[in-house]
Structure formats: C-alpha cells, structure tokens
Amino acid sequence: MNANNSRRTFIRNSTVALTTVLAAGTASATPLDDAALRLALLEDSNAIRALQQRCFALLEQGGTHELAQLFSTSAAQASCVYPALQLDSRLDAADIAVADDRLSASARFHGRVQLAAAISGNGTAQQMARMQGLSSTQWWEQGVYEAQYVKVRNEWKISALHYRRA
Amino acid sequence: MSTRNYLSEPKHRFPFTKLSEALIGEKLAAATGPSSKTAFATSQVGQSLKIVTDTGPTLEYHFTSDRELTVSENGAAAVTAAYGALELKQLAVLSHLVPGTQRGFHVVVDMVTCLATVFETWFSGTGIASAREVQREVYYGYAEQAGREVPTARHHITNRLEGKGIYWKQDNEVETLDFYCTVIFSNFIELTRTGGELTFAGPSDYIMINDHQFIYSRVEAEFSGMLTLYVLDLHAMTQAGLRLGFDEQDALEYYLFTGKGEITGQIATFEPFGDNGEEIAFGNRPRPTEKGARLVYRPLSTFPVMTDAEVEDQVLNHAHAFGDGAGSGATGMGGYKSEMVESMVGKELTIRMDNNGPAIEYVFDEIRKLRWRYAGDANWREAFYEMYEPDEELYFFAHFLDAEFPRSCAMVALDMKNGLSTLVKGTTGTPYRNNETTPNYYFGVFEMEGITPPRYHRHGWTDELAGEAVTWNYQPGNPGLTSMHLYLTPNSYSWVIFLGNGSGGMQWTSPGWYSKLRDDVYIMAWVEEACNGTLGVICFNKRTMHDAGFGYHVGPNGLSLSVVGARARHAGKFNIEKFLGPKV
Numbered sequence: 001m002n003a004n005n006s007r008r009t010f011i012r013n014s015t016v017a018l019t020t021v022l023a024a025g026t027a028s029a030t031p032l033d034d035a036a037l038r039l040a041l042l043e044d045s046n047a048i049r050a051l052q053q054r055c056f057a058l059l060e061q062g063g064t065h066e067l068a069q070l071f072s073t074s075a076a077q078a079s080c081v082y083p084a085l086q087l088d089s090r091l092d093a094a095d096i097a098v099a100d101d102r103l104s105a106s107a108r109f110h111g112r113v114q115l116a117a118a119i120s121g122n123g124t125a126q127q128m129a130r131m132q133g134l135s136s137t138q139w140w141e142q143g144v145y146e147a148q149y150v151k152v153r154n155e156w157k158i159s160a161l162h163y164r165r166a
Numbered sequence: 167m168s169t170r171n172y173l174s175e176p177k178h179r180f181p182f183t184k185l186s187e188a189l190i191g192e193k194l195a196a197a198t199g200p201s202s203k204t205a206f207a208t209s210q211v212g213q214s215l216k217i218v219t220d221t222g223p224t225l226e227y228h229f230t231s232d233r234e235l236t237v238s239e240n241g242a243a244a245v246t247a248a249y250g251a252l253e254l255k256q257l258a259v260l261s262h263l264v265p266g267t268q269r270g271f272h273v274v275v276d277m278v279t280c281l282a283t284v285f286e287t288w289f290s291g292t293g294i295a296s297a298r299e300v301q302r303e304v305y306y307g308y309a310e311q312a313g314r315e316v317p318t319a320r321h322h323i324t325n326r327l328e329g330k331g332i333y334w335k336q337d338n339e340v341e342t343l344d345f346y347c348t349v350i351f352s353n354f355i356e357l358t359r360t361g362g363e364l365t366f367a368g369p370s371d372y373i374m375i376n377d378h379q380f381i382y383s384r385v386e387a388e389f390s391g392m393l394t395l396y397v398l399d400l401h402a403m404t405q406a407g408l409r410l411g412f413d414e415q416d417a418l419e420y421y422l423f424t425g426k427g428e429i430t431g432q433i434a435t436f437e438p439f440g441d442n443g444e445e446i447a448f449g450n451r452p453r454p455t456e457k458g459a460r461l462v463y464r465p466l467s468t469f470p471v472m473t474d475a476e477v478e479d480q481v482l483n484h485a486h487a488f489g490d491g492a493g494s495g496a497t498g499m500g501g502y503k504s505e506m507v508e509s510m511v512g513k514e515l516t517i518r519m520d521n522n523g524p525a526i527e528y529v530f531d532e533i534r535k536l537r538w539r540y541a542g543d544a545n546w547r548e549a550f551y552e553m554y555e556p557d558e559e560l561y562f563f564a565h566f567l568d569a570e571f572p573r574s575c576a577m578v579a580l581d582m583k584n585g586l587s588t589l590v591k592g593t594t595g596t597p598y599r600n601n602e603t604t605p606n607y608y609f610g611v612f613e614m615e616g617i618t619p620p621r622y623h624r625h626g627w628t629d630e631l632a633g634e635a636v637t638w639n640y641q642p643g644n645p646g647l648t649s650m651h652l653y654l655t656p657n658s659y660s661w662v663i664f665l666g667n668g669s670g671g672m673q674w675t676s677p678g679w680y681s682k683l684r685d686d687v688y689i690m691a692w693v694e695e696a697c698n699g700t701l702g703v704i705c706f707n708k709r710t711m712h713d714a715g716f717g718y719h720v721g722p723n724g725l726s727l728s729v730v731g732a733r734a735r736h737a738g739k740f741n742i743e744k745f746l747g748p749k750v
Contacts, residue, residue, distance in 0.1 A: 125649050132461065
C-alpha cells in the first residue's frame with residue numbers, strides 16, 4: 001500500500017501518532033480545525049483497528065452471524081478471501097490509512113496466523129487421527145490481511161478483506 | 167521338523183473362536199488359580215491387607231496360604247479364592263479371579279510407600295463384540311496401614327516409558343520383544359510363541375510407580391483378547407506379572423511369571439518438554455468415562471465386507487488414477503509430494519523382470535499419460551501416471567494395468583544410473599478378502615536406447631531398516647497428519663498416529679516388504695491386511711528424508727491410485743537384528 005497524498009497514514013504504534021500530533025501542535029501555530037481533524041483521524045484509525053480485531057476474533061470463534069454484521073454488505077463479504085479456519089493470530093504491525101473525508105480507509109495487517117484445515121481423505125491414517133480427536137491440521141504462517149473500509153451510518157464497516165501468505 | 171512355533175495362520179488372520187459367555191464361565195469355573203514357574207511369594211501368609219482405591223473398590227484380603235486367600239469387596243461377605251503373588255524388590259503383584267464371576271483383581275502394592283494400583287478385569291464385556299477380550303479398569307489407591315497416615319500421592323499414568331524397547335525372557339523361557347512407543351498402545355514381537363515374523367499391537371496402560379519402576383499392561387484386542395500385565399524395574403531390568411486369557415486353542419492361560427530384560431533401544435518422543443503424560447490428549451473427542459472404556463483401534467469392525475460383484479463393479483467402473491489425469495492435489499497423504507518428472511516425456515523403454523516376471527513396454531507420451539503393453543502384445547493401452555524422482559536419476563511411477571477383475575496396478579522404479587528396475591504389481595484380492603491387495607514383487611532391468619542393462623546386478627531384499635523408527639509428516643502442522651513408522655521386522659511394520667500433543671496414540675501393524683535400490687534408498691511396501699486392504703509403496707531416500715510413493719485401494723467408493731509424498735524425521739533405532747530372522 002503506497003502512501004497517498006489524499007490519505008493520512010497511521011502506524012500501529014499510536015504513541016508515535018499521538019506524539020506526531022503533539023509535536024505538530026508544539027512546533028507551529030496549527031489551526032484548531034487541523035488538530036481536530038488529526039484527532040478525528042486517529043479515532044477513526046483506532047475504530048478500524050478495533051473493528052478488524054473483532055473480525056479476527058470472530059473468525060477464530062466461528063461466529064458466522066456476528067461476523068456478517070461487520071461487513072458493509074453481504075455481497076462485499078462474499079467477495080472476500082480469508083481462511084476458512086483461523087485459530088489464532090498475532091497480527092501486530094498495521095498500516096491504516098484513512099481518507100481525508102473520513103468515509104473510507106484501507107489497511108494492511110502483518111503478523112503470524114494459526115490456520116487449520118480439515119483432515120482430508122479417508123485413509124487409515126486419517127481415520128485413526130479423527131478417532132483420536134484430531135479433525136484438522138493446524139499450522140502457523142506469516143500472513144497479510146489487506147482490507148478496505150467504508151463508513152456506514154457513522155460506523156466503520158469492512159468493504160473488502162483479502163488474506164494472503166506473506 | 168521345525169523347532170520354532172508358528173501359528174497356522176498369522177495372528178491377524180487367525181480365526182479366534184467367538185467364545186460364548188457361558189463357555190467362558192465354564193472354563194473360569196474350572197480354574198484353580200494362576201500357575202507360576204517362579205515360586206510364589208510367602209511373606210504375606212497369615213497376614214491381612216486392605217486396599218483402598220479412590221474410585222473403585224475397597225478390597226480386604228486375608229492370606230490363608232500362598233495359594234488361597236479370602237477377599238471382601240466393599241465390606242461384603244468374604245469369599246475364598248485361589249491366588250498367586252510374586253515380589254519384585256519392594257513391589258508385590260497378586261492376582262486372583264472372583265469365584266462364580268468372570269471378574270478378577272490384579273493388585274500391585276509398593277510395600278514401602280503403601281501405594282497400590284488395582285486392575286479389575288472381566289470377560290464378556292457389555293458392548294464388546296468379543297467376549298474373550300479381557301476388559302480392564304484401573305484404580306489407584308493405597309494399602310491401609312494401622313498407625314500410618316493415608317498417603318496423598320498416587321501411582322499415575324505416564325509417558326516415561328514411551329520410546330523404549332525391551333527384550334524379555336520369562337522364567338518359562340518365553341521370549342518377547344516389547345516396544346512402548348505410544349502412551350495408549352504398544353507393539354510386541356512374540357519370538358517364542360509365534361516365531362517372531364510379525365509385530366502386532368494392542369491397547370496398553372503405562373503407570374508410573376517411580377522413576378525406575380512401572381506397571382505395563384496390554385490386551386490383544388482384535389486377536390485372542392489376552393491380557394499381559396507386569397511391573398518392570400529399569401534398574402535391575404526385571405519384570406514380574408501375569409498372563410490371563412484364552413489362547414489360540416481356547417485354553418485358559420492364567421499364570422504369573424518373572425523375567426529378565428535387555429533394553430533394545432530408545433527412540434525419540436515428541437511431546438513438549440515438561441509434558442510427562444499425566445493426561446491423555448483426547449483432542450476434540452470426549453474422554454472415555456464408562457468403566458473399562460479406552461481408545462481401541464478395531465479395523466476388523468470398520469473394514470467393509472464386499473461381494474465379488476461389488477468389487478468387480480468398483481475396479482471396472484469406478485477406477486480413478488491421479489484425479490483421472492488431472493493430477494494429484496497436495497491433499498491426503500501427498501501433502502509434500504515433489505514436482506513430477508517431465509524429462510521422460512517422449513522416451514520409450516521396456517522393463518524386464520527376472521524369473522518370468524512381467525516385461526512391459528512404455529512410451530511416455532505426456533507428463534501424465536503413457537502408453538504401455540506387455541512385451542509381445544500388439545495393442546497399446548493408455549494410462550494416467552505420475553512419476554517422481556526420489557533420488558538422482560531414480561524414477562518411481564505408477565499406473566493402472568488392464569481393466570479386468572481382479573485388477574492390477576504397476577509401481578515401477580527405474581534406476582537410470584544402474585540400468586535396474588523394480589516392479590511392485592498390486593492386484594486386488596487376497597485369499598481372505600476381495601478388497602485387499604496382493605503385492606507381487608519383481609526385480610529386473612530396463613531396456614532403453616543407449617543403455618546396456620546389467621546381467622547380474624539387481625536391486626534386492628534387505629533387512630537394513632529393521633528396528634528403524636521414522637516419522638512421516640503428510641500434511642503441514644504439528645502434529646498435522648503425521649505417523650511414525652516402526653520397521654520392526656523384515657516382514658512387517660507398525661504405524662503410530664500421534665495425539666494432538668505429540669504423544670504416540672493408536673497404532674496398527676501390517677506385513678511389509680523391504681528392498682534396497684541404492685545406498686540409503688529403499689522401497690518399503692505394505693498391505694493393510696485385515697484393516698482396509700490398501701497397498702502402500704514408498705521409495706524412501708534416507709539422505710533427503712523424503713519419499714515418493716503410491717497407494718492402491720479398492721473399497722465401496724471405487725478403486726484408486728493416489729500419490730504419497732511426506733517428509734520424514736529419523737526417530738531412532740531399536741537394535742533387534744540379533745533376535746530376528748532364521749536362527750542357527
């Protein structure tokens with residue numbers, strides 16, 4: 001995701017973002033509406049991060065119905081590409097960019113994810129594994145989620161979500 | 167006249183009598199207590215012993231002699247029973263049946279700590295198909311001692327024996343190789359009883375007394391149902407225990423024994439450090455709670471019975487090789503398969519097997535399609551194939567042969583550096599089941615333009631892998647889909663399926679065949695006889711710890727030829743060569 005002059009980019013380390021706001025306020029006579037805008041963008045970024053974390057939690061819990069509520073439309077959700085079985089995630093680094101009009105945003109989340117896939121096949125090994133309570137294979141990998149967001153009735157929703165192995 | 171004992175049929179084929187509950191009752195009623203080659207313990211004569219268990223019975227014993235006791239169960243009226251007891255250091259093992267029932271108690275007492283473990287056994291278990299199979303429940307507790315505080319510690323299950331192999335020679339000269347390779351199953355090779363050709367497995371218990379003394383039991387479920395139970399001491403390498411069950415002639419075998427042992431090896435275990443096996447990782451299945459319930463692999467009950475007509479229909483009309491030419495995905499057992507060989511496309515050759523074995527001509531038209539015909543035939547047949555390169559210029563490929571019943575496949579190794587070829591021809595049907603596979607193994611050469619085949623060099627049989635343990639990871643993940651192969655005799659092997667925490671779990675066994683193609687490169691073939699009938703053949707490179715292989719299986723869902731591709735780790739080796747094979 002490239003920096004874009006029409007978007008403000010916030011790195012996950014909110015301390016950095018806040019410091020930037022404070023530094024801007026200290027270093028020059030920034031107009032109040034610009035500071036308010038920066039604060040609003042920071043709040044948007046935090047809301048988007050919370051939205052995405054909720055999405056990951058529901059993916060891991062299998063909360064299908066609640067997950068659907070996080071998307072802007074059902075069509076948007078249907079077009080998304082994300083793992084069928086995600087068990088855990090350690091997605092730390094996040095690049096969130098909110099548009100100046102604060103009606104759309106994009107983000108990229110990096111980190112490690114634990115995925116699972118149902119054990120396939122019906123050979124002896126698979127049968128015995130299932131008998132012993134193992135229904136899926138599980139593994140960790142470096143992953144990247146790329147997402148788009150829109151604001152619907154003043155609430156951020158996911159309009160696109162795509163997962164790929166890093 | 168052979169001086170070694172072999173069964174008329176191997177254990178997994180032996181027609182063990184379905185003994186009725188009534189007949190078992192008669193045989194038990196006639197029993198006069200356990201016998202023993204070693205003299206029974208006598209220090210308990212005239213004494214009383216009260217065993218209190220946490221979740222089971224309280225047993226109050228009075229030993230009127232070294233062969234007779236009275237026992238009261240939970241305060242009920244005492245009954246007189248024949249018994250036997252042995253001592254191993256500070257441990258006492260006593261065993262008796264309960265007259266008028268099909269039950270028995272087998273008690274291990276540590277006379278220093280006063281801790282006790284009680285095995286309650288019974289025949290004719292509810293819901294168990296075979297009345298002759300010994301059922302057991304294990305209780306932990308203590309021996310009550312006047313003036314002594316009730317101990318809070320208990321014996322408990324453990325993984326501290328996992329990975330060990332021990333050769334045992336009992337006081338009655340019976341020799342056995344035991345392998346404790348999981349936390350709920352074990353392998354055994356009966357050197358004396360059945361000639362030591364094959365390894366078998368059974369559900370087992372592993373209980374820790376202390377760091378060097380353990381209780382082990384196994385039941386030959388799916389076979390005779392026999393119980394073997396003993397305490398073992400890893401300092402002195404001694405054992406004391408019992409056998410209870412019905413043998414191949416349906417005679418009651420009930421005796422105590424002592425024995426001396428020798429460790430044959432210790433293979434790797436895969437639990438996280440600090441996990442000492444005090445819980446079984448049952449994953450997402452409910453923990454067994456019913457009395458006697460345990461995880462038992464019962465392939466005979468899940469192996470579908472098919473008529474000849476049904477098998478014929480499947481092999482002729484529902485045969486699928488490698489996705490019908492679309493290719494094998496990286497699913498199932500092929501999660502780590504290599505790239506397919508393309509360099510043979512356009513080439514022609516003939517494999518020619520020794521001793522009037524098949525001679526087959528090939529034209530590799532495409533990467534997934536070949537033409538073949540038996541040498542001398544006029545007509546070519548087309549077949550889907552996949553070819554892999556498990557070692558440099560060593561190719562391994564497979565395809566269906568003619569659409570006929572029984573139906574065959576060819577799995578062919580081409581050793582381009584040595585001009586050699588090995589063929590495993592798998593054909594549906596065995597004398598026992600029409601949905602098993604019979605492998606026929608051939609060594610020979612291949613003929614190709616520019617290559618002169620050798621006259622005397624051949625690939626050949628080997629026992630170099632005997633005793634080796636290798637894990638095979640078929641799908642990503644830990645444990646993912648992973649098994650451990652134990653190549654325990656030159657004629658058989660066992661596979662272990664791991665539990666979620668890396669402990670060895672259930673296992674089973676089958677006959678197997680091992681051949682050597684080059685240094686560190688082998689073909690290992692097996693048929694899951696009396697299980698699901700699959701023929702598996704892998705070409706295993708011990709340098710890369712990778713394989714290329716194929717599975718051939720017929721069942722209600724068709725006849726399939728599929729790829730095997732897995733990543734191996736060496737888990738260790740048991741030094742058992744001196745115990746195996748024909749003896750002087």
